[in-house]
Amino acid sequence: MNIILFAISIFATTIGAITGIGGGVIIKPILDLIGVFDVATISILSSFTVLSMAVVSTYKQIKLKIFKISLRLILIGGASILGGIIGQSLLDLSISYVNSSSIIKVIQNVIMTILLIMVYLYRDKSLNIKFNTNITYFSIGIFLGVISSVLGIGGGPINVVVFTLLFGLSAKEAAFNSIITILFSNISKLMTVLINTGFGAYDLSGLPFMIIGAVLGGFMGSFISKMVDDRKVKYMFSYMTIVITGINIYSIFQVLYFIN
Secondary structure: OHHHHHHHHHHHHHHHHHHOOOOHHHHHHHHHHHOOOOHHHHHHHHHHHHHHHHHHHHHHHHHOOOOOOOHHHHHHHHHHHHHHHHHHHHHHHHHHHHOOHHHHHHHHHHHHHHHHHHHHHOOOOOOOOOOOOHHHHHHHHHHHHHHHHHHOOOOHHHHHHHHHHHHOOOHHHHHHHHHHHHHHHHHHHHHHHHHHOOOOOOOOOOHHHHHHHHHHHHHHHHHHHHHOOHHHHHHHHHHHHHHHHHHHHHHHHHHHHHHO
């Protein structure tokens, strides 16, 4: 199982670092399909893995001076910390209230499927409206942080489309902005779990293998990102959106089948 987790991690985070989708959006539905872990554990595994990738990818891209951190990104990233705390609290509340891991998985995957379809439809769009106010940045950051934590995916695809749609960023710029947002939101999510319950209740035996895969994925993704142009990044993003949507839909039917 550890080898499988390592393979999932390195694949997801390499693609995630290149396109800005982070990797959680790939990791979560695949772990749902495997069916070994519950919702809360999958969320923690995904967050640690994506955070590891985000740290490496951000460090590499800043060191290489590919992108700079703007005031807008600081405000959105900072607000996503609050969003991550809110989102994790909502997820914990949902798990305790519903008391069924299978139902939570179905709800998460249905929401994710709807969002992924919207992401695909609006992936190349850009609104001709100026969203250059601090209040707007803060609101967007909270929204992205909540989505990231509630769905346990890092929020990557939604981040990329938001940065493209609202701010007209290129594919590679949107990817970098997305990774920074993922970094902030996952730090706050994991800190919330640590403070509230700690990590002792979760099966994290495979986490070291996933972190190693994520670190390698972060380095590989940053290297490949430097070599490819915007057109190829857009193609990879579109292709992975379709694949992940398919995995989510299959996971929904699989979980529903076992419930019945």
